[in-house]
Amino acid sequence: MSVRHALLALLSEGPKYGLQLREEFEGRTGEVWPLNVGQVYTTLQRLERDGLVESDESNDDGPQKGFRITAEGEEELIKILVALHLPGVDVHEVVQVHRRYMVELMQQWTRLKEDEGHLDLGFALVVDAELFRLDSVIRWLDAADGRIKRATVEPLRPVAPTRPMPSVKRRSGVRR
Amino acid sequence: MSYLEMDDVSKVYGEGATKVHALTEIDLSVDAGALVAVMGASGSGKSTLLTIAGSLEEPTSGKVLVGGSRLSRLSRNERARLRRRSIGFVFQDYNLLAGLSAVENVALPLELDGVPAKRAQSAAMTTLEELGLADRAAHFPDELSGGERQRVSIARAVVGERHLLLADEPSGALDSANGEAVMRLILAACHRGVAAIVVTHDAQLASWADRVVFLRDGRVVDQTMPPSRPESLLMPAPNQ
Numbered sequence: 001m002s003v004r005h006a007l008l009a010l011l012s013e014g015p016k017y018g019l020q021l022r023e024e025f026e027g028r029t030g031e032v033w034p035l036n037v038g039q040v041y042t043t044l045q046r047l048e049r050d051g052l053v054e055s056d057e058s059n060d061d062g063p064q065k066g067f068r069i070t071a072e073g074e075e076e077l078i079k080i081l082v083a084l085h086l087p088g089v090d091v092h093e094v095v096q097v098h099r100r101y102m103v104e105l106m107q108q109w110t111r112l113k114e115d116e117g118h119l120d121l122g123f124a125l126v127v128d129a130e131l132f133r134l135d136s137v138i139r140w141l142d143a144a145d146g147r148i149k150r151a152t153v154e155p156l157r158p159v160a161p162t163r164p165m166p167s168v169k170r171r172s173g174v175r176r
Numbered sequence: 177m178s179y180l181e182m183d184d185v186s187k188v189y190g191e192g193a194t195k196v197h198a199l200t201e202i203d204l205s206v207d208a209g210a211l212v213a214v215m216g217a218s219g220s221g222k223s224t225l226l227t228i229a230g231s232l233e234e235p236t237s238g239k240v241l242v243g244g245s246r247l248s249r250l251s252r253n254e255r256a257r258l259r260r261r262s263i264g265f266v267f268q269d270y271n272l273l274a275g276l277s278a279v280e281n282v283a284l285p286l287e288l289d290g291v292p293a294k295r296a297q298s299a300a301m302t303t304l305e306e307l308g309l310a311d312r313a314a315h316f317p318d319e320l321s322g323g324e325r326q327r328v329s330i331a332r333a334v335v336g337e338r339h340l341l342l343a344d345e346p347s348g349a350l351d352s353a354n355g356e357a358v359m360r361l362i363l364a365a366c367h368r369g370v371a372a373i374v375v376t377h378d379a380q381l382a383s384w385a386d387r388v389v390f391l392r393d394g395r396v397v398d399q400t401m402p403p404s405r406p407e408s409l410l411m412p413a414p415n416q
Contacts, residue, residue, distance in 0.1 A: 135379050
């Protein structure tokens with residue numbers, strides 16, 4: 001799923017501001033794919049150009065500009081969601097691509113601390129922070145992979161009624 | 177040039193209904209001087225891969241070459257000699273002999289290979305010095321910390337002219353600082369030309385490797401691309 005599709009999916013829940021879209025995107029992907037504001041607005045402009053979203057009438061291009069999905073946008077989104085549920089999409093493979101990407105990032109961070117003699121303490125702490133953050137994402141992926149594997153053997157029972165998700169404030173971590 | 181080569185290796189345990197495919201069609205080569213990490217969940221076949229690479233177990237099919245010699249063509253004694261001379265093993269629980277001091281443990285594989293005791297001890301001492309353990313040489317395993325014990329077992333794995341180092345969860349019971357110290361020692365051995373495989377479920381350990389291979393249900397399902405330049409981390413992410 002691309003950023004374009006993710007933003008469409010978020011807008012299908014109701015109109016949102018650009019900044020809000022960015023925060024929700026990062027929150028729901030476990031901050032795995034940090035987005036910059038520029039990426040969000042460029043994507044929204046393209047979606048608007050293609051008639052899939054529309055924005056407020058105001059000329060304000062700042063964070064207070066609201067966006068909503070159009071009928072064409074909803075149609076496009078349904079097509080994508082149908083494609084995602086097609087048989088043949090291997091969930092383990094999707095998890096693995098994500099895991100490999102995280103490990104590759106960790107390899108790059110580890111290279112930075114290889115030469116211990118020239119490692120500045122402050123920088124070493126930043127590298128450790130980033131390595132532990134990425135490591136926690138991989139542990140989560142491993143747990144998810146295992147849960148999905150078990151669920152295919154023993155399907156999860158539906159849980160009713162739906163409870164609202166606990167609201168968790170985004171932490172401010174070390175950013176790349 | 178690759179020092180270890182596994183070509184289409186499969187391992188099956190049991191028969192009929194109890195048949196278990198521990199490894200299926202594994203292709204893996206490790207160059208001299210390279211560090212390869214093998215990651216996977218419990219039961220994915222990681223340890224089996226290591227025991228086959230180390231000639232402790234024979235594959236059901238496929239071939240394994242260590243230093244150019246095909247293992248299936250070597251006699252039992254020749255394989256034992258290869259293990260003593262060329263292959264070093266590092267285990268999660270160290271496997272040091274309790275009745276021997278650190279330096280005696282390190283000298284053991286050389287002595288078993290017929291090197292006179294004095295020469296073996298001298299080579300062991302040199303290796304312990306290189307690993308910063310000279311002052312612990314006379315201590316027995318139960319007088320050493322977990323981190324020190326693992327460093328001694330690495331010394332034992334690289335002493336003499338070893339070319340292949342095989343490590344199974346080498347920092348299993350260690351904290352992150354000691355785990356990092358262990359990986360630095362293994363990496364240093366690779367820089368001296370040793371080919372190494374580290375089997376682990378710990379991504380922090382695996383990230384020290386040149387290449388990370390992912391196992392699932394006995395198959396290699398993926399591997400990392402060669403790492404890009406570290407500087408790329410400090411540049412802004414490209415627009416998608």
